[in-house]
Amino acid sequence: MSSSLERFISQINTRGLAKTNLFKVEISTPPCIASHPVGSIPELLNIFCQSANFPATNIGVKELKIAGPTYKIPYSVDYGGEGIALTFLVDRNMDVKGYFDLWMSHIINPYEFHAYYDEGVTRYTTDILIKQIAETTRGLKVYENNGEETITPTEDMDNLYYVKLEDAFPRNIGMIELDSTAQNSVHKLTVNFAYRKAIFNNEIYNARKENYNSGVNVRFFPNTGRRGTVR
Secondary structure, eight states, rough: HHHHHHHHHHHHHHOOOOOTEEEEEEEEEOGGGGGSOOOTTTHHHHHEEEOOOOOOOEEEEEOOOSSSSOEEOOOOOESSSSOEEEEOOOOOHHHHHHHHHHHHTTTOOTTOOOOOOGGGOOOOOOOEEEEEEEESOEEEEEEEETTTEEEOOOOTTTTTEEEEEEEEEEEEOOOOOOOOOOSSSOOOOEEEEEEEEEEESSSHHHHHHTTTOOSOOOEEEETTTEEEEEE
């Protein structure tokens, strides 16, 4: 028992645990509203995003029976079905709310009620990055030409895990409740995004993707093309 407990404590001290509050969200401005004077609102969205989640992955299966018992075979994949919800704090000027109002008005025309084409300057989809970031960066090293080289931690290396939602767009803007009896409450806006697919990116996924099997704990630094071990 003590041996198991010691191994557990050792792994916690060595690897640490991912924390729910260490994340960042990056939403690119879609082409349909790029010509509008949105200013620094996209950066404000990234700062004011209060809650997010990593999407689910579901494998669709069909039952097959040739001889003997029925068994299931995979045939499709989806990423949560209804999309993903992001919750934002709303600034005093309501620019966060106005940004999403503008975006949705370029998906469905609010006067003629027809959908715009998702291409060219009217393209209303964009990519969203949801990132888990590290509390601390410990002993990051890479190995090049059979030699060891220490790398100074950067923001890119601090992105331990991230998901890119491709062709995302807001499909629902939640209600904002007003209450004259709430003296110190602030507005929060929940936006549900639909998207075509999710691209997962972490050390295990990248090691498999690049068919790299060194037998060590491999980390792939996305923006450097380097591999290394974590100590």
